[in-house]
Amino acid sequence: xxxxxxxxxxxxxxxxxxxxxxxxxxxxxxxxxxxxxxxxxxxxxxxxxxxxxxxxxxxxxxxxxxxxxxxxxxxxxxxxxxxxxxxxxxx
Numbered sequence: 001x002x003x004x005x006x007x008x009x010x011x012x013x014x015x016x017x018x019x020x021x022x023x024x025x026x027x028x029x030x031x032x033x034x035x036x037x038x039x040x041x042x043x044x045x046x047x048x049x050x051x052x053x054x055x056x057x058x059x060x061x062x063x064x065x066x067x068x069x070x071x072x073x074x075x076x077x078x079x080x081x082x083x084x085x086x087x088x089x090x091x
Contacts, residue, residue, distance in 0.1 A: 002060075002079075005059075006058060006084070009056075009057045009058055010057070010058075010075075010086045010088070012057070013041070013050075013057050013088060014087075014088055014089070016034060016050070017032065017073070017088050017089050018089070019034065019035075020032040020033060020034040020039070021033055023068065023073055023089065025066045025067070025068055025073075028042065028043060028063075028064055028065055028066070029041060029042035029043075029066070030042075030066045030073065030075075030088075037052075039051065039052070040052075041057070041066075042064075043061060043063070043064045046059070046060055046061060046062075047059050047060070047061065048061055048064055048075075048077065058077060058079075060079055060080075061077045061078065061079050062077075062078045062079055062080070063077065063078045064076070064077040064078075065077075066088075070091055071089065071090075071091045072087065072089065072090065072091045073087070073088045073089040074086065074087050074088065075088050
């Protein structure tokens with residue numbers, strides 16, 4: 001059940017990021033511009049959320065990191081000892 005929820009949430013996040021730009025990885029958060037607003041994707045209280053506001057993307061995660069290779073942005077997160085990697089912004 002959790003993996004299905006993750007996939008739905010990641011798909012929603014991908015749609016937001018596709019129409020965004022000016023991505024910048026800062027430590028364990030992803031900053032980006034969406035409709036001329038600065039937004040942040042970060043872990044707060046065990047959840048991956050978009051701020052401002054509090055749109056929860058992933059719940060009950062232990063850790064998250066972002067990597068950028070060229071135009072490809074990847075999110076790696078862990079939950080209960082298992083690690084998952086998802087492409088957020090394709091090249």
